[in-house]
Amino acid sequence: MAEVAGSSGRAWKRHIVRQLQLRDRAQSGRFLDVVQAYTKLLEKSNMLVHFTGKLEAKSAELQVPRPGQETPGSVLDPATGAADGLNTLERQHQREIAGVKDTSGELAYQIFELSKLLKAKECELQEQKTRLGSLSGQLSELEAEQQWLESQAEALGRGNNALKRDYDVLRERYRRRESELRRAAEKGQELLGSLVQMKAEAAEHQNEKNERAKQARLCRELKKAMKRTVSIDVESDEVMPAEGKVPTGELVELEDGEKLWKRPFRSASATSMTLARCVDVFKGLLDFRLKRGKSLSSGSEARYHSMPICFVACLPSRVSDVQEAHFSEVNAVTFSPSPGVLATGGADSHIRLWNVAGGRLESLQILEGAGGSITSIAFDPSGSQILAASYNKSAQLWHFGDCNSKETLTGHADKVTAAKFRSIRHQAVTGSRDRTVKEWDLGKGACCRTINVVSYCNDVVCGDNVIVSGHHDKKIRFWDSRGPRCTEVIPVDSKVTSLHISQDQMHLLSCSRDNTLKVIDLKMNNVRQVFRADGFKCGSDWTKAIFSPDKSYALVGSLDGSLYFWNLESGKLETVLSGEHRASVNAVAWCFSGQYVVSVDRGRKVVLWK
Structure with missing residues (x-):
């Protein structure tokens, strides 16, 4: 247990040391510009001290005359010339010190401005860290949502593939059914055409059959008319049909095998009545053909009656x-x-x-x-x-x-x-x-x-x-x-x-x-x-x-x-x-x-x- 506690203590200390090192790096990075500016200022200060020492040494050399050499004014007042040189150097040194002070003030002002900017940057950095944390949370949520959507897309893709397969099957079935429908329609058209043709043929056949029946009926009517005998009473002007008897030996054979009694004499009146009957029969035949719409009927008989005629049309107003x-x-x-x-x-x-x-x-x-x-x-x-x-x-x-x-x-x-x-x-x-x-x-x-x-x-x-x-x-x-x-x-x-x-x-x-x-x-x-x-x-x-x-x-x-x-x-x-x-x-x-x-x-x- 002691070893575990010691190891946990050492880990805690190492963690604190790492945190301090990280903080030092962060803070040294923040003040790096200030330290560099301060270092430059110290370098300039050292250079100023060095130049000042050089100037003082030169001034001392100028003030001490060499043996055997006379300086200007030494004859008049050696102490006064040395004092003037020192004053000149002092004034020059004061000017340089004033310039250095001005430079130091400017640098101090820059340091102050940079420190303010550094604080603003630190606040902005903190905000950015906070925003980064929130964006990291959103990113994790979006990644989770992306994974869910990808799973959904995969599921939908599988469903779409299944639907596509079903659609392909249905389309193929539709094509087959469409071809079957087309063939059925063609067959229906053929059947309809054959039906119309059969109806036309049946109508023609029925017309021919009716025509033959009509002709047979006409022949029978003609034969019956030929067998009838008509007697005329001149006084009463009435025509009375009568059946006459003729000898059995006088028979005439017709074309169809039927036999007709031959009469030795037919009066003109009887012949006229027979022709009138024939005309009636033919008229009935023509009427029959007219009803069937044949070409024997006249154009006026096949047309509709005239339509009503309007003499004056009223212009509507309401x-x-x-x-x-x-x-x-x-x-x-x-x-x-x-x-x-x-x-x-x-x-x-x-x-x-x-x-x-x-x-x-x-x-x-x-x-x-x-x-x-x-x-x-x-x-x-x-x-x-x-x-x-x-x-x-x-x-x-x-x-x-x-x-x-x-x-x-x-x-x-x-x-x-x-x-x-x-x-x-x-x-x-x-x-x-x-x-x-x-x-x-x-x-x-x-x-x-x-x-x-x-x-x-x-x-x-x-x-x-x-x-x-x-x-x-x-x-x-x-x-x-x-x-x-x-x-x-x-x-x-x-x-x-x-x-x-x-x-x-x-x-x-x-x-x-x-x-x-x-x-x-x-x-x-x-x-x-x-x-x-x-x-x-x-x-x-x-x-x-x-x-x-x-x-x-x-x-x-x-x-x-x-x-x-x-x-x-x-x-x-x-x-x-x-x-x-x-x-x-x-x-x-x-x-x-x-x-x-x-x-x-x-x-x-x-x-x-x-």
Whole structure:
């Protein structure tokens, strides 16, 4: 225990000695400048004493004359000359002592200043030590935090690697599924094409079968008519059919093996009645072919009845009703030829039918099944069918009063932007962003003609024998429905957003993104009028402009929610209606009676103007 206590005592002493040595080094370092200055001062003092001694020795030598040598003034007063030399040396020595004192004062002042600076440095050093201690504590904390963050980063790196592996697996699975989906889509397209072809073949087969049945029935009717005997009573002018008996020996064999009794004589009246019966039978056959849409029917019989004609359209001046029609923006609106029926289509994939009565909009029903945003709506001239184009690459057909879609016209490869009925029954035309315009046989639900174009199609309209399409490449193209090629191209200054043909099919109204409306003469195929106005801006690539039913005005909606009316006769802006829409107007419609105007916008509003 004593050894342990002795060793601990020696260690304590060594610790104290080390601490004292460290303190001496620190304090000697602090006063090093002062010691050096003091040393220099002592050196100068010693040099001054040395020089003083030398000067005194020289003065003594000067005062003591050498033997045999006379100094000046020695003859007069030797004591006086020595005293003057000593005084001179004393004055010189006093001056040097005064200079040394001045230097010593300056050095003492410097020592005082340096001591103050040293104290300030010591305080600053203490502060720096305190700050260094706090920073060392912070550094240790930051190092601990860095280690924790590094561990977290390593854990996150391991997690990221695991997620990356999972992502790679999922991406590979997605690629496989995408390829499978592509193959399934291609197979679906092939199946759809084969289904359409099978439907067409089945329809042709059914037509042929019905035709053969009709012909067989006609033959039977003819044979029966040939077997009948007609007797005529001249006095009463009545024709009475009667069955006559003829001898069994007079039989005539027909082409199909049937036998007919041969009559020795047939009167003229009997022959005429038989021909009349044959005419009736042939008329029934022609009527049957007409119902099937064959070429034997005349063009006038296959067309719709004429649409109602408006003699005077009323220019609206006020808002009659406002409704929030859809869950998102409204893209299309149109009136039915039937009085008081309106249809709107929106980005919510719904078509709503409205009853317009007494200046109010009353909801009738909602048509579902479009499967995509509605871009265009059209009624057939009879008002019994509704055709809508949508973003799901197809067009839908509904019967008026039926909520479910009757037919889906598929075949486009991109969004269908326009769908219109033709004046010929069971025919329609669609335009798409896949750079095609298609004609459809609605009876078969199949495409009967595809027109390939070099640009996106934004809108189409149909005349009796012409199809007009407006395109993204700033051109309006005319297609002859009886031929395969484009017959006319009219360039405009910007991409076409809509087309509208007048009821007399004499003029075409186009709207384009350069904020202009153009009236095109369809006989001369040239631009007749151009309408523009300050404040009018075309709000989108599908903004619709229309003629009034009597072709007196041109109407379009603007980006700021206003409606602009131009007078076609004067060519000037007639009026501007604003204040109700708070968003861009996408489409407008004018009822066939000319009494109401409807506008729809991106803010889900439907506004009825009167």
